């Protein structure tokens with residue numbers, strides 16, 4: 001006998017019934033390149049179900065890519081504000097590669113729009129000096145107030161808000177954390193803010209009190225320089241070596257896929273242009289180095305006297321003239337020195353060239369679903385496993401194998417020693433949960 005369609009929507013998962021599962025509604029703060037790649041990538045996978053390459057998790061607690069829907073966006077750029085979300089994602093200065101011919105309503109809700117939210121410290125003055133084709137331009141429309149934004153988020157029934165603001169948006173992130181808590185939505189903090197332990201604890205307590213989940217901070221890519229550094233650093237330590245120097249230098253260089261024909265005028269994407277001045281970079285630098293230090297800390301290995309450096313080091317800018325287009329291609333160079341058996345010396349040099357924004361989509365597509373599933377399981381606060389797997393500065397640094405184990409368990413809706421104390425019914429208190437101490441200043445200051 002055939003079951004009615006409604007019953008097909010009910011799926012059994014790891015001992016849980018997900019009744020009448022509805023789509024996860026997502027709101028985007030900062031409709032830039034990473035947002036473009038995430039939305040287009042999800043549309044691509046839904047429309048090409050046989051292609052699974054690049055999807056770390058096809059199924060997280062019963063949710064697949066088909067279950068993600070983008071319902072609202074917030075930005076400050078005159079070319080994006082008041083536009084339909086799909087159109088804004090393709091507007092300049094976004095330059096990430098296209099994954100689909102056009103953005104349709106496969107995963108963008110009908111009527112989803114981009115609203116003008118407060119600029120605060122989102123835009124550095126020097127961004128306005130770059131040509132408009134490749135940089136930000138602030139809208140002159142009327143900006144929405146916090147109360148209006150909270151109402152819009154509630155009306156759109158957002159489940160998860162993603163913070164994709166430019167690096168250095170400290171005040172703006174605080175604004176959006178307040179919005180998320182007031183609107184009752186989960187939060188994925190993809191940028192290097194809220195990285196010092198005392199800030200993280202304070203924010204975590206507020207999310208616990210509100211019965212919400214948070215993943216953060218500062219997303220890493222599916223296979224980017226942070227993952228490379230983490231794996232190499234961890235594997236060398238596990239092989240009994242000491243790593244005395246680990247330098248990871250990142251720069252914008254090359255071409256966005258599909259734009260290789262452009263000979264002159266290529267320049268960095270807005271993320272790299274924004275990071276071209278040191279004043280905006282402090283937290284990014286600390287967060288990137290936390291990846292290296294983290295692998296020592298979890299193994300109780302000292303970093304005393306080691307040369308560890310990871311950071312955006314160079315933003316290649318073209319001379320005026322030519323056809324100005326941003327490039328989403330990023331190159332990371334690695335220079336590692338280690339010592340092993342009988343004081344023998346090892347040297348590794350490496351180079352990774354990637355399309356930056358799609359690479360980040362490969363982790364956020366999972367982070368969104370982890371928030372939703374964890375909350376359905378009654379977990380509150382920072383998701384330690386998914387944060388360690390998808391972000392550079394999680395509240396708790398973990399070995400790669402341990403963070404993957406935690407994610408796999410959550411994807412099967414199974415509790416672990418880390419998630420059980422975070423069940424709402426166990427009344428978790430942030431200060432009593434496990435943390436890796438992370439300073440607000442780097443160690444050398």
Ligand SMILES: NC(=O)c1ccc[n+]([C@@H]2O[C@H](COP(=O)([O-])OP(=O)(O)OC[C@H]3O[C@@H](n4cnc5c(N)ncnc54)[C@H](O)[C@@H]3O)[C@@H](O)[C@H]2O)c1
Pocket residue numbers: 029030031032033034035074075076077094117118119120121122123136163164165166167172190191192218219220221269270271356357359360
């Ligand atoms: N692989 C990656 O690309 C990667 C990895 C880790 C972290 N990140 C971080 O993720 C963030 C997003 O990266 P991106 O490449 O999409 O950047 P982007 O510059 O393409 O997008 C930022 C967007 O934010 C908007 N914006 C600026 N100020 C705003 C404000 N106050 N309110 C709302 N919107 C505002 C801009 O107009 C733009 O649309 C950056 O902080 C970046 O460093 C990216």
